[in-house]
Amino acid sequence: xxxxxxxxxxxxxxxxxxxxxxxxxxxxxxxxxxxxxxxxxxxxxxxxxxxxxxxxxxxxxxxxxxxxxxxxxxxxxxxxxxxxxxxxxxxxxxxxxxxxxxxxxxxxxxxxxxxxxxxxxxxxxxxxxxxxxxxxxxxxxxxxxxxxxxxxxxxxxxxxxxxxxxxxxxxxxxxxxxxxxxxxxxxxxxxxxxxxxxxxxxxxxxxxxxxxxxxxxxxxxxxxxxxxxxxxxxxxxxxxxxxxxxxxxxxxxxxxxxxxxxxxxxxxxxxxxxxxxxxxxxxxxxxxxxxxxxxxxxxxxxxxxxxxxxxxxxxxxxxxxxxxxxxxxxxxxxxxxxxxxxxxxxxxxxxxxxxxxxxxxxxxxxxxxxxxxxxxxxxxxxxxxxxxxxxxxxxxxxxxxxxxxxxxxxxxxxxxxxxxxxxxxxxxxxxxxxxxxxxxxxxxxxxxxxxxxxxxxxxxxxxxxxxxxxxxxxxxxxxxxxxxxxxxxxxxxxxxxxxxxxxxxxxxxxxxxxxxxxxxxxxxxxxxxxxxxxxxxxxxxxxxxxxxxxxxxxxxxxxxxxxxxxxxxxxxxxxxxxxxxxxxxxxxxxxxxxxxxxxxxxxxxxxxxxxxxxxxxxxxxxxxxxxxxxxxxxxxxxxxxxxxxxxxxxxxxxxxxxxxxxxxxxxxxxxxxxxxxxxxxxxxxxxxxxxxxxxxxxxxxxxxxxxxxxxxxxxxxxxxxxxxxxxxxxxxxxxxxxxxxxxxxxxxxxxxxxxxxxxxxxxxxxxxxxxxxxxxxxxxxxxxxxxxxxxxxxxxxxxxxxxxxxxxxxxxxxxxxxxxxxxxxxxxxxxxxxxxxxxxxxxxxxxxxxxxxxxxxxxxxxxxxxxxxxxxxxxxxxxxxxxxxxxxxxxxxxxxxxxxxxxxxxxxxxxxxxxxxxxxxxxxxxxx
Numbered sequence: 001x002x003x004x005x006x007x008x009x010x011x012x013x014x015x016x017x018x019x020x021x022x023x024x025x026x027x028x029x030x031x032x033x034x035x036x037x038x039x040x041x042x043x044x045x046x047x048x049x050x051x052x053x054x055x056x057x058x059x060x061x062x063x064x065x066x067x068x069x070x071x072x073x074x075x076x077x078x079x080x081x082x083x084x085x086x087x088x089x090x091x092x093x094x095x096x097x098x099x100x101x102x103x104x105x106x107x108x109x110x111x112x113x114x115x116x117x118x119x120x121x122x123x124x125x126x127x128x129x130x131x132x133x134x135x136x137x138x139x140x141x142x143x144x145x146x147x148x149x150x151x152x153x154x155x156x157x158x159x160x161x162x163x164x165x166x167x168x169x170x171x172x173x174x175x176x177x178x179x180x181x182x183x184x185x186x187x188x189x190x191x192x193x194x195x196x197x198x199x200x201x202x203x204x205x206x207x208x209x210x211x212x213x214x215x216x217x218x219x220x221x222x223x224x225x226x227x228x229x230x231x232x233x234x235x236x237x238x239x240x241x242x243x244x245x246x247x248x249x250x251x252x253x254x255x256x257x258x259x260x261x262x263x264x265x266x267x268x269x270x271x272x273x274x275x276x277x278x279x280x281x282x283x284x285x286x287x288x289x290x291x292x293x294x295x296x297x298x299x300x301x302x303x304x305x306x307x308x309x310x311x312x313x314x315x316x317x318x319x320x321x322x323x324x325x326x327x328x329x330x331x332x333x334x335x336x337x338x339x340x341x342x343x344x345x346x347x348x349x350x351x352x353x354x355x356x357x358x359x360x361x362x363x364x365x366x367x368x369x370x371x372x373x374x375x376x377x378x379x380x381x382x383x384x385x386x387x388x389x390x391x392x393x394x395x396x397x398x399x400x401x402x403x404x405x406x407x408x409x410x411x412x413x414x415x416x417x418x419x420x421x422x423x424x425x426x427x428x429x430x431x432x433x434x435x436x437x438x439x440x441x442x443x444x445x446x447x448x449x450x451x452x453x454x455x456x457x458x459x460x461x462x463x464x465x466x467x468x469x470x471x472x473x474x475x476x477x478x479x480x481x482x483x484x485x486x487x488x489x490x491x492x493x494x495x496x497x498x499x500x501x502x503x504x505x506x507x508x509x510x511x512x513x514x515x516x517x518x519x520x521x522x523x524x525x526x527x528x529x530x531x532x533x534x535x536x537x538x539x540x541x542x543x544x545x546x547x548x549x550x551x552x553x554x555x556x557x558x559x560x561x562x563x564x565x566x567x568x569x570x571x572x573x574x575x576x577x578x579x580x581x582x583x584x585x586x587x588x589x590x591x592x593x594x595x596x597x598x599x600x601x602x603x604x605x606x607x608x609x610x611x612x613x614x615x616x617x618x619x620x621x622x623x624x625x626x627x628x629x630x631x632x633x634x635x636x637x638x639x640x641x642x643x644x645x646x647x648x649x650x651x652x653x654x655x656x657x658x659x660x661x662x663x664x665x666x667x668x669x670x671x672x673x674x675x676x677x678x679x680x681x682x683x684x685x686x687x688x689x690x691x692x693x694x695x696x697x698x699x700x701x702x703x704x705x706x707x708x709x710x711x712x713x714x715x716x717x718x719x720x721x722x723x724x725x726x727x728x729x730x731x732x733x734x735x736x737x738x739x740x741x742x743x744x745x746x747x748x749x750x751x752x753x754x755x756x757x758x759x760x761x762x763x764x765x766x767x768x769x770x771x772x773x774x775x776x777x778x779x780x781x782x783x784x785x786x787x788x789x790x791x792x793x794x795x796x797x798x799x800x801x802x803x804x805x806x807x808x809x810x811x812x813x814x815x816x817x818x819x820x821x822x823x824x825x826x827x828x829x830x831x832x833x834x835x836x837x838x839x840x841x842x843x844x845x846x847x848x849x850x851x852x853x854x855x856x857x858x859x860x861x862x863x864x865x866x867x868x869x870x871x872x873x874x875x876x877x878x879x880x881x882x883x884x885x886x887x888x889x890x891x892x893x894x895x896x897x898x899x900x901x902x903x904x905x906x907x908x909x910x911x912x913x914x915x916x917x918x919x920x921x922x923x924x925x926x927x928x
Contacts, residue, residue, distance in 0.1 A: 076908065460517055
């Protein structure tokens, strides 16, 4: 394929990126020629060139020529064309990631000031602001930064594809290490060619639908790629930075404040396939992955620590640890570290077999008792560390042993904490059934809220179990009780960190929270006699109405002495989750962002009044339409007091692969979350100077106008549901093998029932990105009409002086830059009713134009992404390879929907559509 042509004003610093893209593009083009023939390659080039003309000026001649080319393609030719463009998007992503790594290293080597989003920058700013050593130590002692991986149906990449991409990234990185010999250059080039050929000959699509356990396995790959090795390195680098920065720093080892979480295998909301056996298997798979890593590292550590007592001294605890080892080889009689490590290995191998039935890859040298918990393993590793440190071998302790000790502290025997999540309606039905059997006179579902609360509090004060072993409960109730009991069992086996949080979707009242408390009691996870609660109960407020009522709900909950007593056993900490996706689908981009912001302010006030610690869990998606966008700016844009040293954030869809499949990129993303949390807690620029009241009032008015425009289109326009289903790939997405969860909560086409994820994903595919901007143009026009004299200046002041508003517009800027109204018009043509098509698309086009004009006027930009040239370059340079996929997708949709059910007998058209979905998602990077 032809190389991307960068504009003349591209920075010299971007030349290596251009060279990498050219190289990969040439290799891909050569691969297409050799594998498919010159004719296919020529078709690919003709489509690209015609697509550029169409994109540049909506040339109608180009439109007709493009349609002619695409209509003439057979299904096999179409599939080859789509694969070519899809793989180019993947290769461009790899090149860009490597370029970011290259630029970051160059910045560090040049001795430049630390960049935003790094811990070095955050610590430097803290020092300038006068933050004391004690304040930093206090922050790290109580902080929690937790990215939570979720399985959602926008992750379209197969593990096989990711593996090859990792190899390509490694080969590109090799080219950065200095001049190569001719032989090395040739070997590297051949490696790249083999990897691209492997990509070409590997199926992009899954042929069967993913099961939940498949999703668990996919999620675990990122521990191999990044988390198990890079998180310990992050801590080691940070500890070294702190000691270098501050001679008074006395903390030798930081608490493990960045920890991984997961919903994969525990999220039951709308997913009937997540059951108690699935949760148990998920945690067993996680445990196996952690223990296997420790065993491998111990084996390598034993090879490294060949120290002999003829040369060195050892501590008494180390000598005793070596003597307890089953390793009796005379060859190691004078090598106490090796003997001690053999003993640790034997105990860990026994642990793996006991917990997971996992046999260690290398047999232990003898029998040894299993570890009772991860703390015992860590204690033995600490003995090694202390003996090395006090006996002149401290440098050896700072290598593999240091990383292994940190890994054990981070991942324990459970690897990641699995959250439980279920819809409040299910909890309500379960509790109602339990109560009905215990007392047939009680119709719980018919009780008003006050009486429900009273009844539930009574249950929480009683040690008597509610469930009866003699009752024939419904399958739903049996399942709910089983999964909680399984969680209790897994916590007992793997440690309390295995399952820590229980999230309640669709929380709209106090009873929703107390119902979960009652169910936890049935599993022994809440004990009235002791006042003990083992899990955090986290209400999730996700609709506009729920967000507006969230503070009142929590105020009432925290006023209940019974609940407060249980909360004290959790260290006085209450977690609250905020839903970005559903609030956006409910009220639109602007109103969702504003209601989330207001909810945070109100919650901070309520919790301060009750003297309870608040931890917010942000249910953000990959796309801006689901609360996505740059994490660093998003965290800093939180209202004052909302972070408080702790934050949990979901990582969803294809964003997980984009952030964490490359080790260096993954570590940088983790560091960004940590740095932003530190800055937002200790240095928040708005904490000392709250946002001006006039800004808040203005935002309230803008939100009201935007809400009216969005609801007017999506929920109040007759035929909009039909327009959506016919002009997007929502129907095809529902059938794609990219997730275990159904696209809708019910068997209907209603937008209310549709999950927010496929809603946003569908609009991304047709390049409208509607959930990320619709309503903004109308809101600004209405505001300016009401405030003709000073309106624009106030909006500009808000953009200049208010981080929240600036971040909101920055995210919208990115979305609008990725949108393409000309391509969207081709999708609109798929709507069968011409009048409906014209009426709705005309409104959408006008709002799109108004939103861009408003954004530019407020930000002072002359063009979209003017203030972010790197992102502008990335988007601009991938359009020639992304746009053709959209054009092909439209033509395939026409064929697919025009066919009778038995026409596409071999499924080539359907597979072609699915291929385009994959390629477009890869090209956009954060589409769902």
